[in-house]
Amino acid sequence: MITTIILGCTIMVLVVLLWRLVWRTHSAVDPLKAWQIQGHRVNVDAFRLLVDRGEMIYLRNSVPQIEFRRLQRKRIALAIRSLRMIASDAGLLMRVATLARSTEDSETANAADRLFFLSFWVTIYARVSAAYLLLEWAFPGRIFRVRVPVDRYKRLLQSSDWILARRRQVAVRTRVAA
Secondary structure (H helix, E strand, O other): OOHHHHHHHHHHHHHHHHHHHHOOOOOOHHHHOOOOOOOOOOHHHHHHHHHHHHHHHHHHHHOHHOOOOOOHHHHHHHHHHHHHHHHHHHHHHHHHHHHOOOOOOHHHHHHHHHHHHHHHHHHHHHHHHHEEEHHHHHOOOOOOOOOHHHHHHHHHHHHHHHHHHHHHHHHHHHHHHH
8 A cells, every 4th residue: 555655656756747847848948048058067076076975984084973964964965956957957958859859860869869868867866866865964974875867967968969069060061052
C-alpha cells in the first residue's frame, strides 16, 4: 500500500515536471537569444568541490564542530544554487533543442533530440540532487549519496555548442548559395 502511494506520487511529480518543462518550451522568446543572455554555464570543477565527500571530511577534521556546521551549510547552499542554475540551463537548452528540431538538416535534428533528452534528465537529476542536498543542509556532517548531474551537464553543454555551431554553418552555406 505504501509502495503504491510512493510510486503514484513519484509518477505525479514526474508528470508535473514534464508538463512544466514542455510548457516552458512554447514561450515567445527566441531560445537562442535567451540561452546567450540567461545561460549560466556553471563551473563544474567548483561544483564538484562543493559536493566532494573528501573535502567535507577534511573540513570536519580541521575546524571545530560549530564552525564546521556553519561552513558546511554555506557549501551546501552554494551547491544548491549551482544545481538551480544547472536546471535553469537545462530548461533553456530544452527550448533550443525544440527549435533545432525544426531544421531540415537531419544531423542537427538528431543532435537536437539527444539535447532534449539530456536536458530532461539533467533537470530531473538536478532537482533530486537538490532535495538530497537539502537533507545534508538540515543534517550537516551526514553523508547522503547524492547523484550529481555533472557529467551529463558537461555533455549537455557540448551538445548545445555543437548544435549552435552547426546552425551557424548551415546559415552561412545558405547565404553563400543564395
